[in-house]
Amino acid sequence: MKLSVIVPVYNVEHYLPACMDSVLPILGNGDELFLIQGQSTDQSSQLSYRYQEEYPQIRILNQNGQGLSNARNCGIYAASGDMILFVDSDDFIETAALQKLLEQLRSLEKLPDVVMTDFFRCYETMEKKQLVVQIGQRSLKGLDKLPSILKGHSCFWNVWRNLYRREFLIKHGLLFRENTYAEDVDYMTRVFLSNPELWMVDAPFYCYRIGRGGSLMNSISFSRVKQTVEILWESIQGLQINNTAWSLALANGFQFEYILNLALIQELPKEQRKEAIALFEDYRQVILPTHDLTVQKVAKFMQLFGVPFTAKILAAAKWMKRKRERRIP
Known part of the structure; x- marks a missing residue:
């Protein structure tokens, strides 16, 4: 199984090293990591090229438009992996947890279309990490099991908490709506309505950073x-x-x-x-x-x-x- 990791990069020079240090160890020889470049005004692009010089799995692409959705779409078009993972460059992952999940996927005869996990909220001001539990210590398969994770009114539409089978995304034309807010809500709605083979698994690996200065979510x-x-x-x-x-x-x-x-x-x-x-x-x-x-x-x-x-x-x-x-x- 080949993995494609898509990381949009825009004005994150202080956060990109932590993101990259957490993601790079999971990459095998056949995997690929795309650093999709926006029009950064800090040292983000220079950092990206330094990483590319050191790691052969890294590919740098320049956006053909603007915004997070466009960056992700550029990555989808370029990706060649069996599974796709979206990582925001101001966030990071629990390396060992994702490695373990990837080992599970590589042992399967048939890959699911979407793999959903729980995730962590990481509060900058408190230096605290909080696990958001919806799936918990269980393994659920099928869209009909979705209602069981929705009882606590927590977010369920975050794009980055999932892995996606690339052929499923391409078959159903699942690209991100560009030049809008709430793109994750729109995207995950269309993903679910495309009737994927869904696997919800106890393997939280994504750390969503909350409280970053300059984040679009603060505007x-x-x-x-x-x-x-x-x-x-x-x-x-x-x-x-x-x-x-x-x-x-x-x-x-x-x-x-x-x-x-x-x-x-x-x-x-x-x-x-x-x-x-x-x-x-x-x-x-x-x-x-x-x-x-x-x-x-x-x-x-x-x-x-x-x-x-x-x-x-x-x-x-x-x-x-x-x-x-x-x-x-």
């Missing part, structure tokens, strides 16, 4: 809120139309995420908040019907007190959570 704009709401709505509709137990469970998860995005309204400049509130005026069409009791309760609260007040309450709860996690002073 709140009206376009981010608008695009996120639109993609969530589109994904929920697609999953509801599919009308299976697993797709409805995923739709419920996205309905909860839709509600959480109300908090972003309060992080916008005051002159943009009225326009942002209007994005949620049709909230009943998005979050109802639902089987999620929390979503049902929030929908009732919104009906009684309105979108603006609900947004303020959620923003206050978000602030307290970040304070507890020491992500804000």
